Amino acid sequence: MQSKSLLVSLLMLWIFLQPILSIEDEIQVYTDSMNAPGKYGVELHSNYVNEGSTKPEYRGELPTDHVTQAVTEFAYGLNKNFEAGLYFPPMALAPDGSIYENGIRFRIKFIGDSLLENRLFWGLNTEVGYSTKRVSDTSYNLEFRPIIGYKADDWLISFNPNMEAPLSGKSSMPDFDPCLKAGYYVKKGILLGFEEYLGLGPLNQMNSLRDAESLFFLATDISLEKLNLNFGVGRGNQNMRDKGVVKMIFTIPF
Numbered sequence: 001m002q003s004k005s006l007l008v009s010l011l012m013l014w015i016f017l018q019p020i021l022s023i024e025d026e027i028q029v030y031t032d033s034m035n036a037p038g039k040y041g042v043e044l045h046s047n048y049v050n051e052g053s054t055k056p057e058y059r060g061e062l063p064t065d066h067v068t069q070a071v072t073e074f075a076y077g078l079n080k081n082f083e084a085g086l087y088f089p090p091m092a093l094a095p096d097g098s099i100y101e102n103g104i105r106f107r108i109k110f111i112g113d114s115l116l117e118n119r120l121f122w123g124l125n126t127e128v129g130y131s132t133k134r135v136s137d138t139s140y141n142l143e144f145r146p147i148i149g150y151k152a153d154d155w156l157i158s159f160n161p162n163m164e165a166p167l168s169g170k171s172s173m174p175d176f177d178p179c180l181k182a183g184y185y186v187k188k189g190i191l192l193g194f195e196e197y198l199g200l201g202p203l204n205q206m207n208s209l210r211d212a213e214s215l216f217f218l219a220t221d222i223s224l225e226k227l228n229l230n231f232g233v234g235r236g237n238q239n240m241r242d243k244g245v246v247k248m249i250f251t252i253p254f
Helices: 002-017
Strands: 040-051 068-077 082-087 091-093 099-101 103-111 120-131 140-151 155-160 163-166 179-187 190-199 213-224 227-236 244-253
Touching: 155 190, 179 213, 213 244
Parallel strands: none
Antiparallel strands: 040 068, 040 244, 068 082, 068 091, 082 103, 091 099, 103 120, 120 140, 140 155, 140 163, 155 179, 179 190, 190 213, 213 227, 227 244
């Protein structure tokens, strides 16, 4: 009964924070987390840029300053190694109160059998989707996100050397956007740490680390029975158009 009350309270909080809570609707480092075979799950992603771009970078873009983005992700465990997911509908809430629908995305996640006494995990997430001009200058995109991580009793590290390739538009060269998550369990079910997301640009002309875009989050993950919450406060470096970002993810498996 207590857990149900907490779940309702957190969902109310998530809805309430939408107008005040970006860049992308999903800001996440993938780990070995999977739905069990035959089980469904829902993730509610939300993020808000409180200091972002005020002018469009290309024609049709929605500037990110004080814009909320949110998406519901539906997932299903196909078997012990594969999970299917659907992101729909990606939404954006503009500062003037206008609400926009921004496309649809599908994904397949593979997690291999763990190694080193179940401490080392590895896998690959593949995603394909359509995005409107408001959030992307290419309508169709394909993402390959390798997953490499290590977990111990008290800490967790996961690295995603992510690549995203446009399937429409003039360019077909993938961008390299690696991300890293590291955290320490201060007590059972509470992980404190950081997440960093880098934008190194196209593979054929990658930026140096000095010139790369970087978004760094102080983040926490809270696991309580069947409910998981990820919350982070992020800051972009001098190369980022978006300087301040807040993000939340609720994971609600069925």
